[in-house]
Amino acid sequence: MQMRKPLRWPLGCLPEQLAGRTVQGVRRRGKYLLLDLDQGLLLVHLGMSGSLSYAPQGRALPPPGIHDHFELVTTLGTLRLNDPRRFGAVIFTDSEDTAVARKLLGRLGMEPLSDDFDLSAFHGGLKRRSAPIKQVLLAGDLVVGVGNIYASEALFRAGIRPTLRASKLSLPRAARLREAVRTVLARAVEQGGSTLRDFSSADGQAGHFQLEAMVYGRAGQPCKVCGTAVKNIRQGQRSTFFCSKCQKM
DNA sequence: AAAAGCCCCTGGATGC
């Protein structure tokens, strides 16, 4: 294992902590990748611009560039993290029960594509929030995985204005939103995600979901359903796109 | 407890 510049948090003594360890399994929680080791746990986050590439043993990765920060070298192959903006993270911790792990993983909400994405829990959570629904989706403490693109897209599909206070959502509308979140994320996964500039998957493929976005990145263009010009506003320093005719308060 | 703002960082696109 080698490393270069620090990411969001310094990479610290990873070489010592990882030397000789065995990767026993790989999981995901929210946008954290969890590598279960024979001793300890490695948390990996890609931030906004991170990507992983992998080469099996015997096939070489290209020479490391300035944005390659971390390589996990195993007997089966090498996993490399590239992250130009360095918002990503690689963190070693002893288990999921350490203070560090709990701080990062403990606040995470329900997994949208799993059975635990329960409607009454979702609606109940929304009831307790007065913030705009878009920001509640993005916050990740009620439901995880809904990033900036998919929040706008899910709200469009559900016909809900992003500025609506979360607590105002009726049960039927919460149900519709829940379905929209699941549909949008499942479709995005099928399409390999969204490549706006530098994102790629571990085998170097770009994503294509952005090509079928209904509102995201389409400010001023006609809504694909009704033709009204798509609006772009800012909520919590992030851009939001919506159709003022299709999406009701 | 929850909301709102700030900040981390680099690079590409745009405008003068």
Next chain:
DNA sequence: TGCATCCAGGGGCTTT
């Protein structure tokens, strides 16, 4: 061409 400005798939931390 050169420089300034704005914007970007996230989310932790601090302040209100």
